Amino acid sequence: xxxxxxxxxxxxxxxxxxxxxxxxxxxxxxxxxxxxxxxxxxxxxxxxxxxxxxxxxxxxxxxxxxxxxxxxxxxxxxxxxxxxxxxxxxxxxxxxxxxxxxxxxxxxxxxxxxxxxxxxxxxxxxxxxxxxxxxxxxxxxxxxxxxxxxxxxxxxxxxxxxxxxxxxxxxxxxxxxxxxxxxxxxxxxxxxxxxxxxxxxxxxxxxxxxxxxxxxxxxxxxxxxxxxxxxxxxxxxxxxxxxxxxxxxxxxxxxxxxxxxxxxxxxxxxxxxxxxxxxxxxxxxxxxxxxxxxxxxxxxxxxxxxxxxxxxxxxxxxxxxxxxxxxxxxxxxxxxxxxxxxxxxxxxxxxxxxxxxxxxxxxxxxxxxxxxxxxxxxxxxxxxxxxxxxxxxxxxxxxxxxxxxxxxxxxxxxxxxxxxxx
Amino acid sequence: xxxxxxxxxxxxxxxxxxxxxxxxxxxxxxxxxxxxxxxxxxxxxxxxxxxxxxxxxxxxxxxxxxxxxxxxxxxxxxxxxxxxxxxxxxxxxxxxxxxxxxxxxxxxxxxxxxxxxxxxxxxxxxxxxxxxxxxxxxxxxxxxxxxxxxxxxxxxxxxxxxxxxxxxxxxxxxxxxxxxxxxxxxxxxxxxxxxxxxxxxxxxxxxxxxxxxxxxxxxxxxxxxxxxxxxxxx
Numbered sequence: 218x219x220x221x222x223x224x225x226x227x228x229x230x231x232x233x234x235x236x237x238x239x240x241x242x243x244x245x246x247x248x249x250x251x252x253x254x255x256x257x258x259x260x261x262x263x264x265x266x267x268x269x270x271x272x273x274x275x276x277x278x279x280x281x282x283x284x285x286x287x288x289x290x291x292x293x294x295x296x297x298x299x300x301x302x303x304x305x306x307x308x309x310x311x312x313x314x315x316x317x318x319x320x321x322x323x324x325x326x327x328x329x330x331x332x333x334x335x336x337x338x339x340x341x342x343x344x345x346x347x348x349x350x351x352x353x354x355x356x357x358x359x360x361x362x363x364x365x366x367x368x369x370x371x372x373x374x375x376x377x378x379x380x381x382x383x384x385x386x387x388x389x390x391x392x393x394x395x396x397x398x399x400x401x402x403x404x405x406x407x408x409x410x411x412x413x414x415x416x417x418x419x420x421x422x423x424x425x426x427x428x429x430x431x432x433x434x435x436x437x438x439x440x441x442x443x444x445x446x447x448x449x450x451x452x453x454x455x456x457x458x459x460x461x462x463x464x465x466x467x468x469x470x471x472x473x474x475x476x477x478x479x480x481x482x483x484x485x486x487x488x489x490x491x492x493x494x495x496x497x498x499x500x501x502x503x504x505x506x507x508x509x510x511x512x513x514x515x516x517x518x519x520x521x522x523x524x525x526x527x528x529x530x531x532x533x534x535x536x537x538x539x540x541x542x543x544x545x546x547x548x549x550x551x552x553x554x555x556x557x558x559x560x561x562x563x564x565x566x567x568x569x570x571x572x573x574x575x576x577x578x579x580x581x582x583x584x585x586x587x588x589x590x591x592x593x594x595x596x597x598x599x600x601x602x603x604x605x606x607x608x609x610x611x612x613x614x615x616x617x618x619x620x621x622x623x624x625x626x627x628x629x630x631x632x633x634x635x636x637x638x639x
Numbered sequence: 640x641x642x643x644x645x646x647x648x649x650x651x652x653x654x655x656x657x658x659x660x661x662x663x664x665x666x667x668x669x670x671x672x673x674x675x676x677x678x679x680x681x682x683x684x685x686x687x688x689x690x691x692x693x694x695x696x697x698x699x700x701x702x703x704x705x706x707x708x709x710x711x712x713x714x715x716x717x718x719x720x721x722x723x724x725x726x727x728x729x730x731x732x733x734x735x736x737x738x739x740x741x742x743x744x745x746x747x748x749x750x751x752x753x754x755x756x757x758x759x760x761x762x763x764x765x766x767x768x769x770x771x772x773x774x775x776x777x778x779x780x781x782x783x784x785x786x787x788x789x790x791x792x793x794x795x796x797x798x799x800x801x802x803x804x805x806x807x808x809x810x811x812x813x814x815x816x817x818x819x820x821x822x823x824x825x826x827x828x829x830x831x832x833x834x835x836x837x838x839x840x841x842x843x844x845x846x847x848x849x850x851x852x853x854x855x856x857x858x859x860x861x862x863x864x865x866x867x868x869x870x871x872x873x
Contacts, residue, residue: 465787584783
């Protein structure tokens with residue numbers, strides 16, 4: 218037992234915590250909750266209280282990076298009605314200096330899985346995002362399907378805001394839906410509930426020398442293994458503000474592991490045909506009115522500049538028909554600027570293929586995609602701000618259908634990149 | 640008297656014939672070496688051409704950023720350029736072997752000098768190759784980065800960086816080849832300094848308006864309410 222708990226300290230020796238059952242006393246836990254977001258001790262106490270209402274008897278270990286803020290345990294034993302919640306200090310791997318963004322986060326996620334494995338947990342939850350309607354029930358909502366519904370992966374279904382989470386809405390979610398045939402809204406979380414079966418597979422695949430990025434790989438792995446996925450209505454997520462000077466790095470960091478996973482699972486997704494929804498638990502949260510307006514001019518100008526200067530690079534990635542359409546698009550006046558979904562879908566698929574073929578340096582490739590993405594964002598913003606515009610859900614559903622319709626194009630390009638080049 | 644003349648002629652004839660007899664085997668060896676090397680060059684070039692064509696070398700080269708190499712190649716085919724270069728190298732080697740067959744001091748010295756120079760040539764070629772790759776990679780990085788920062792002079796910056804690296808590379812290669820080192824040093828200093836000064840002036844002058852507009856915009860922003868950007872990507 219002592220062996221197990223000693224091994225838990227991934228980064229440093231834990232400082233003695235007089236108020237909590239120390240790691241020596243833990244031994245095992247049924248559920249491990251990794252709290253990666255900033256939570257004050259009050260919110261943390263409420264979250265623990267909510268967790269204790271999970272049907273027991275359960276032992277729940279809450280992993281925190283700052284154990285000083287951990288509240289004192291309320292109960293000391295588990296019963297049929299009340300779970301035992303205790304805190305385990307400093308177990309997260311600190312992201313290395315070289316790994317930033319998604320890559321850095323991935324190391325932290327992997328360390329939560331490692332801790333859950335060492336504590337012989339039946340499941341683990343990771344809370345990483347700030348929620349607008351801060352409720353202590355987040356962790357409960359994610360954990361409950363793991364124990365009651367026998368789910369393997371619990372994904373969040375955030376209340377959508379029209380201009381938020383655009384990278385997910387424009388590329389990741391619709392592409393994974395088209396590839397794997399399951400309609401998941403937030404495949405990259407970042408809040409997850411993961412069953413023992415799934416995190417063990419993640420750890421085993423990672424140990425086998427594969428470079429896995431849990432944020433990007435969790436959902437595709439669950440889909441490829443036919444594990445049960447459920448979504449939970451989760452309220453409105455607070456997204457970090459856009460860093461325009463670093464936009465291309467963000468895009469490269471997020472898309473690189475997604476494209477790597479796509480390459481790894483090519484044999485699976487080429488067989489998948491139509492998409493089906495996944496079960497959703499709970500009621501959707503009410504939408505708050507959103508009257509925000511986007512400065513489309515800056516986005517379109519960025520696209521037009523890139524269209525002038527990056528033709529040489531795009532020419533290595535995109536087929537002549539797409540290049541021709543992009544040139545036509547760049548000549549349109551601002552008011553008429555609209556990137557068709559079909560073109561955007563082909564662009565995404567062609568970049569994924571170029572990533573696989575290493576047509577040019579992968580970093581250059583993904584960074585050169587940034588202006589195209591901004592062009593799509595401008596087009597999307599334009600569609601939503603028109604009088605009598607469709608709702609964001611309908612607009613994004615149309616995009617998802619375009620991704621599904623374009624899958625045959627991807628499969629043909631993927632199988633015969635030299636011969637099929639329209 | 641006549642006997643002396645006859646003897647001198649005979650000796651001269653003997654010397655000439657002896658030298659000719661010494662020279663002819665060398666000449667024959669040179670011709671044979673050239674013929675053999677030409678045949679070997681033709682075979683090697685054909686093999687290399689077939690292998691590179693099978694690997695789609697011309698297309699891949701474009702992907703690696705060497706598309707302009709096609710313009711310098713015979714029939715716009717880098718595959719032909721490589722295969723012919725290998726053929727020429729083999730023929731030159733055959734020629735050197737043939738030359739060495741002449742049993743003269745100067746041929747020996749010539750061949751010795753040529754062989755001593757080969758490492759320098761190879762080092763210079765390596766420097767040129769690495770420099771070219773680095774120049775193209777850096778130029779592409781700068782171009783993409785500058786475009787993503789919405790800099791209107793992105794192309795100019797990219798070309799500037801590319802030429803700085805190429806000039807540096809050529810200077811280093813010439814230094815290796817020991818071709819007029821003092822002139823190369825001086826020319827490099829002038830050229831490099833010139834490029835940097837040109838870039839600084841061009842960027843400075845062209846961004847004058849940009850900076851003043853940016854300052855005006857900042858001043859306007861400070862006096863008005865800040866508008867929050869509603870876009871959230873991640």
